[in-house]
Amino acid sequence: MLQSSSRTDIDPQETxxxxxxxxxxxQTHGAHRAQYLLDNLARLADELRxxxxxxxxxxxxxxxxxSDEPAYPGxxxxxxxxxxxxxxxxxxxxVRANKxxxxxxxxIASYASAADLFEVGFNHFFRARDDRGQGDLVFFQPxxxxxxxxxxxxxxxxxxxDLTYFRRELSSEGAGARGLCSYPxxxxxxxxxxxxxGSMGIGxxxxxxxxxxxxxxxxRNLLDCQGRKVWGVFGDGEMDEPESMAAxxxxxxxxxxxxxxxxxxxxxxxxxxxxxxxxxxxxLETLFLGAGWNVIKVLWGSDWxxxxxxxRHGALARAFATMVDGQMxxxxxxxxxxNREHFFGQTPELAALVEHLSDAQIDSLTRGGxxxxxxxxxxxxxxxxxxxxxxILAHTKxxxxxxxxxxxxxxxxxxxxxxxxxxxxxxxxxxxxxTNAQTESLAFHKPADDTPVMRYMHARxxxxxxxxxxxxxTADTLPAPDIHEYARFALTADAKEMSTTMAFVRxxxxxxKDPQLGPRVVPIVADEARTFGMANLxxxxxxxSSVGQRYxxxxxxxxxxxxxxxxxxxxxxxxTEAGAIASWTAAATSYSVHGLAxxxxxIYYSMFGFQRVGDQIxxxxxxxxxxxxxGATSGRTTLGGEGxxxxxxxxHLTAATIPNCKAYDPCYAAELAVIVDRGIxxxxxxxxxVFYYITLMNENYAQPSLIAGSEAAILQGxxxxxxxxxxxxxxxxxxxxxxxxxxxxxxxxxxxxxxxKQGIETFVYSVTSWSELARDGARRQAxxxxxxxxxxxxxxxxxxxxxxxxxxxxxxxxxxxxxxxxAFVPANRPLVSLGTDGFGRSDTRAALRAFFGxxxxxxxxxxxxxxxHPQG
Numbered sequence: 001m002l003q004s005s006s007r008t009d010i011d012p013q014e015t016x017x018x019x020x021x022x023x024x025x026x027q028t029h030g031a032h033r034a035q036y037l038l039d040n041l042a043r044l045a046d047e048l049r050x051x052x053x054x055x056x057x058x059x060x061x062x063x064x065x066x067s068d069e070p071a072y073p074g075x076x077x078x079x080x081x082x083x084x085x086x087x088x089x090x091x092x093x094x095v096r097a098n099k100x101x102x103x104x105x106x107x108i109a110s111y112a113s114a115a116d117l118f119e120v121g122f123n124h125f126f127r128a129r130d131d132r133g134q135g136d137l138v139f140f141q142p143x144x145x146x147x148x149x150x151x152x153x154x155x156x157x158x159x160x161x162d163l164t165y166f167r168r169e170l171s172s173e174g175a176g177a178r179g180l181c182s183y184p185x186x187x188x189x190x191x192x193x194x195x196x197x198g199s200m201g202i203g204x205x206x207x208x209x210x211x212x213x214x215x216x217x218x219x220r221n222l223l224d225c226q227g228r229k230v231w232g233v234f235g236d237g238e239m240d241e242p243e244s245m246a247a248x249x250x251x252x253x254x255x256x257x258x259x260x261x262x263x264x265x266x267x268x269x270x271x272x273x274x275x276x277x278x279x280x281x282x283x284l285e286t287l288f289l290g291a292g293w294n295v296i297k298v299l300w301g302s303d304w305x306x307x308x309x310x311x312r313h314g315a316l317a318r319a320f321a322t323m324v325d326g327q328m329x330x331x332x333x334x335x336x337x338x339n340r341e342h343f344f345g346q347t348p349e350l351a352a353l354v355e356h357l358s359d360a361q362i363d364s365l366t367r368g369g370x371x372x373x374x375x376x377x378x379x380x381x382x383x384x385x386x387x388x389x390x391x392i393l394a395h396t397k398x399x400x401x402x403x404x405x406x407x408x409x410x411x412x413x414x415x416x417x418x419x420x421x422x423x424x425x426x427x428x429x430x431x432x433x434x435t436n437a438q439t440e441s442l443a444f445h446k447p448a449d450d451t452p453v454m455r456y457m458h459a460r461x462x463x464x465x466x467x468x469x470x471x472x473x474t475a476d477t478l479p480a481p482d483i484h485e486y487a488r489f490a491l492t493a494d495a496k497e498m499s500t501t502m503a504f505v506r507x508x509x510x511x512x513k514d515p516q517l518g519p520r521v522v523p524i525v526a527d528e529a530r531t532f533g534m535a536n537l538x539x540x541x542x543x544x545s546s547v548g549q550r551y552x553x554x555x556x557x558x559x560x561x562x563x564x565x566x567x568x569x570x571x572x573x574x575x576t577e578a579g580a581i582a583s584w585t586a587a588a589t590s591y592s593v594h595g596l597a598x599x600x601x602x603i604y605y606s607m608f609g610f611q612r613v614g615d616q617i618x619x620x621x622x623x624x625x626x627x628x629x630x631g632a633t634s635g636r637t638t639l640g641g642e643g644x645x646x647x648x649x650x651x652h653l654t655a656a657t658i659p660n661c662k663a664y665d666p667c668y669a670a671e672l673a674v675i676v677d678r679g680i681x682x683x684x685x686x687x688x689x690v691f692y693y694i695t696l697m698n699e700n701y702a703q704p705s706l707i708a709g710s711e712a713a714i715l716q717g718x719x720x721x722x723x724x725x726x727x728x729x730x731x732x733x734x735x736x737x738x739x740x741x742x743x744x745x746x747x748x749x750x751x752x753x754x755x756x757k758q759g760i761e762t763f764v765y766s767v768t769s770w771s772e773l774a775r776d777g778a779r780r781q782a783x784x785x786x787x788x789x790x791x792x793x794x795x796x797x798x799x800x801x802x803x804x805x806x807x808x809x810x811x812x813x814x815x816x817x818x819x820x821x822x823a824f825v826p827a828n829r830p831l832v833s834l835g836t837d838g839f840g841r842s843d844t845r846a847a848l849r850a851f852f853g854x855x856x857x858x859x860x861x862x863x864x865x866x867x868x869h870p871q872g
Contacts, residue, residue: 056286060279060320062368063297066305069377074123076372078456082154083119084430085445085453087112087401089150091426092442093163095418099442101168109399110143110235113266113369117233117394118147120375121262123457125383126231128465129472134225134594135465139207139232141264142183142198148469149180152192153446154457155467160444186471186592187622187660194471194593196622197234199615201241204261205582206619207232208247210593211259211389213586216544219566222519223596225258229383233262236280237269243616245287246578251389252292254546259389260382264369266398267325267332276326281393288391296378299395301366307353315349332397336363369396401429475591478599478684479516480677486510487673493703500696501632503669503703505533507676508601512541512569517684522587522600522627524571526580532603532632534570535560542568577604581613581620588625588691597684599627605639606631606695607646610654621658624689628679634665634695635743635812636836637848647840648695649814655693656771656820663693664769665811666714667745670706671768672696674714697743699845714766716795717773720802722749722764724756735761735805736863737829741770743812744854751808751859760863763803770817777824794824801826806866810834810854830870832862 009015026034045052094108111118121138129135140148149166152158162180165172169179169188181188183198197203207230214225238244251259265281267274274280281297288295300308308316331339336359344350344362354362368374375394382390402422418426420440426432427439434445447454461467484491487507512518529535542565549564571587573580580602586593587600609631610617617629633639636649655663662679666672672694679692713719718739736755740748745766752762767773777794784791800807807829809818815835825831836852849855 056289057282058285058297059314059317060282060299060323061297061308061317062299062374063295064374064377064381066302069373070380072373072376074372074376074460075456078453079119079123079372081431081453082123082457083115084432085154085447086119086147086150087115087430088426088432088434089153089163089444089446090115090146091418092444093150093166094146095423096164096442097166097168107143107146109402110141110264110266111145111147112400112402113396113398114141114144114233114264115147115400116370116372116375117262117264117396118144118151120372120379121231121233122151122468123460124376124464125229125379126464126468127229128461128468128470129595130465132465134223134228135468136228137194137207137210137230137593138468139195139197139203139230139234140184140469141233141235141238142200142203143235144233145180145183148184152467153444154454155461157192157467160446163444184469185622187624189471190473190624191471192469194469194623196619199619200235200238201243202616202619204232204234204238204241204244205247205578205616206585207261208251208256208259208389209579209582210586211251211256212254213583213590214258214594215254215256215546216571217590217594217596219544219546220519220569221567223594225594228258230259231262232260233264236263236265236267236284237274239263239280239284240274243578246576247582248288248291248293250579255387256389257386260379261389261391263391263393264396265393266369266396266400267329268398273325273329275324276329277324279323279325281395284391284393292388294382294385294388294390296381296390296392297395298368298371298374298378298392300368300374301371302373303365310353311349313349315347315353319343319346319350336360339363367395367397369394370400401426471592472595473592473687475595475597475687477687478520478597480680480685481511481514481517483673483677485514487669487677490669490673490703491706493669493705495702495704497700497702498669499698499700500666500669500672501532501698502700503672504603504630504632504676504694504696505537507673508534509537509540511680512537517599517680519569520596520598520684521569522571522584522598523569524573524580524584524587524600524602526573526577526604526608527575528604528632529570529572534603537570539563541570543570543572544568577608577613578616580604581609581616584627584629585616585620585623585625588620588627589623591626591687592624597626597687599680599684601628601630603630603632603696605646605648606634606651607648609693610651611648614654617661618658621660621691624660625691626683626687626689627691628676629691629693631693631695633698635697636840637812637845637852637854638697638699638743640845640848641842643842644840647836649812649836649840651693651695652770652811652813652817656774656817660690661693662690662769663695663771665695665742665813666768667697667740667742667766669703671714671766674706674711675768678715695742699743701746713799714768715772716776716799717769717771718765718767718796718799720763720799721745721766722752722762723803724752724762724764726756726759726761734759734867735763735803736867737763737765737800737803737805737807738859738863739765739767739807739809739818741767741811741818744810744849747849747854747856747859748808748810750856751863754856754860755863758860760867761804763805765799765803767809767811767818770811770820773824774820777821781823796821796824797826800829805829806863806870807831808834808859808862808866810859812836812854830866832866834858834862 127136161177165177165179172179184193186193211230217223218225344354378392512521545564548566553562555561584600584602587598590598636647664675682688710719738748752764755762773796780794814837815833818833
């Protein structure tokens with residue numbers, strides 16, 4: 001047991017000798033030698049069971065010492081002028097919109113804090129994709145979008161009219177201008193934005209998996225991504241989102257030194273401080289260091305260097321170490337006199353440090369995130385860092401430059417209007433070449449192209465490959481293999497028993513063997529491959545690992561053994577649906593991000609898709625992805641024993657809300673083959689911006705061969721599967737139509753057998769997609785509203801024209817799914833919908849279907865009720 005506190009120095013002379021020894025090592029042999037010795041001492045401390053661990057926080061000072069900063073490679077004065085122009089145009093754009101309309105919103109303060117972080121990147125680091133290389137990937141902080149638009153305006157990519165229609169995308173169409181969306185949205189501006197970041201937390205996790213996917217492409221020899229970086233500029237408040245932190249250890253474990261995050265630490269959320277009673281920068285430093293990242297802190301500007309140099313006793317570092325962010329925000333909102341009294345006046349040592357400074361000079365002391373030199377030094381260090389991802393924690397002020405109108409204030413996030421006095425103060429603060437009248441009228445300002453600042457801006461971007469952000473969609477077209485090459489077994493199943501999951505895996509394996517498309521197929525699973533019968537793919541194609549396989553797997557002698565490989569094709573993401581969908585998004589957007597078409601298939605428990613990571617799927621849709629989402633063990637009654645949280649009754653309802661998602665719920669392997677074939681051709685041959693959601697079942701049953709000529713109907717959403725006529729002598733005129741999808745189609749055929757024995761003529765329709773039927777009906781309805789005389793009949797009405805009687809529609813999902821087609825059935829055909837509303841239970845399939853009222857008996861009962869009481 002220690003006899004004294006580890007914080008008590010019982011031998012100051014010995015302590016001084018140790019300190020002097022370490023200083024001598026650094027002076028004589030450098031920092032690397034000192035690091036080596038300290039690492040060895042730490043290991044020895046572990047062996048001796050000393051119980052010491054290095055604190056994961058460093059002093060609240062810059063990580064890079066002024067003596068280690070590289071020379072600034074640009075023209076600081078021109079870059080400051082350029083940054084000021086962009087600041088003004090961004091502010092004018094938002095304030096003009098809200099002065100005129102008052103309801104559009106927008107953000108000034110976020111960009112005001114991040115402007116210099118962006119500008120150093122734009123002028124020196126962010127490389128665009130050009131003919132010489134693929135360029136970098138940049139994730140922009142969404143609330144800073146006005147600043148990105150303002151720069152694009154100076155670059156000549158957006159006009160003054162475009163800026164006028166910020167957040168008025170519909171109004172711009174009739175004015176010959178381009179409407180600018182609120183945040184980065186590739187779907188709305190497909191040649192401009194690359195990555196949607198407006199839903200907080202999705203940008204960070206997406207950037208990690210994009211960086212990893214670039215390694216995947218390189219290791220599989222599909223595309224050389226070496227030397228390229230993924231840059232992400234995010235907010236400190238955004239780090240509270242679970243997705244922001246969900247994959248930090250993956251980035252470190254994979255050694256993603258192609259990844260750099262810049263966290264804009266302005267210490268504020270919308271409502272107040274990020275950590276009012278603590279320090280978000282220290283918290284983030286601990287988290288990132290613990291996760292294995294390289295952390296660079298950019299806290300104080302160059303004007304603090306002299307103060308730190310004079311501070312021989314560490315008074316500043318001690319003061320900052322005990323200061324919480326709520327107090328830091330108060331200091332940032334106050335003037336120099338207040339800060340002299342309340343911060344520097346805390347101790348005589350602090351007061352002495354600034355006794356030579358005026359109140360105005362104290363007021364102008366800057367944070368590191370507003371100092372171009374400090375930012376550049378951090379970016380340069382991050383760019384050359386090897387072996388681990390880097391995060392730069394940049395200390396800024398929210399609303400920087402907005403003065404009394406919003407700098408560092410609680411209300412600054414929502415500040416959208418400034419009065420004349422505030423506008424003039426902003427102009428003077430940034431030395432803008434504007435008259436009073438121009439300032440008060442919020443006139444946009446763009447210098448002539450031959451001025452030094454404009455020539456400099458264009459030269460810097462030319463040196464870095466061109467303008468950013470920019471999205472390209474040119475990618476190679478891939479030939480689709482003939483459907484019979486990979487799915488003949490399904491097309492001519494001849495009543496062989498299998499589940500649609502088994503059929504899919506067999507198709508997937510055959511597709512991966514295709515010499516042209518096969519290498520571009522990306523199978524993705526979240527630790528469920530064996531559940532889905534995919535273990536046979538492990539040995540054939542390998543599971544991707546950036547370090548190969550460093551162990552002999554327990555099942556090495558098995559034909560299904562686990563095999564990891566550096567060029568492995570399968571992405572096995574572990575138990576992380578958020579990570580797996582981020583991985584899918586990276587692959588599904590490769591055509592636009594890298595100019596290389598890839599075709600991902602992400603297979604997962606259907607309940608853990610749209611319900612669990614629906615926001616990420618929505619963001620993926622914004623990026624116009626091309627790929628397949630495969631919801632396996634789907635439906636509320638197919639995964640009997642798993643119970644409530646595993647049984648999916650809603651995914652098709654959610655999928656129907658995404659405009660570029662085509663959702664199918666096939667029952668038969670032949671239907672599945674037709675749908676997969678069409679999806680492949682639509683995405684990699686025709687290069688359409690759609691993605692497919694297909695649900696699969698784990699239930700084995702006899703698979704029929706494809707009905708000749710049914711392909712088009714399968715893709716449109718449904719076809720007539722069977723027409724059952726009673727024996728002679730039955731009561732005429734009693735007919736009923738049954739519509740079922742997926743697992744419940746078997747229920748419908750069983751019910752049809754029962755009904756026909758009861759003398760009722762029965763028509764059975766296989767519905768492959770309720771949403772495609774509903775969308776077709778909605779399109780026809782819109783055409784009818786526009787031109788009633790020429791509008792075509794909805795496909796569903798034409799399809800049902802071959803049948804008679806009332807309709808019973810059912811699926812293994814909530815009633816709202818089959819209900820979605822009600823408006824498009826013939827007017828004289830009553831319809832009742834059956835579904836699995838409510839919470840799931842654990843039991844057998846038969847018991848569950850009886851419980852939810854979607855078994856054959858329930859269908860028969862519903863049919864009789866409609867026949868016997870047609871007005872019910």
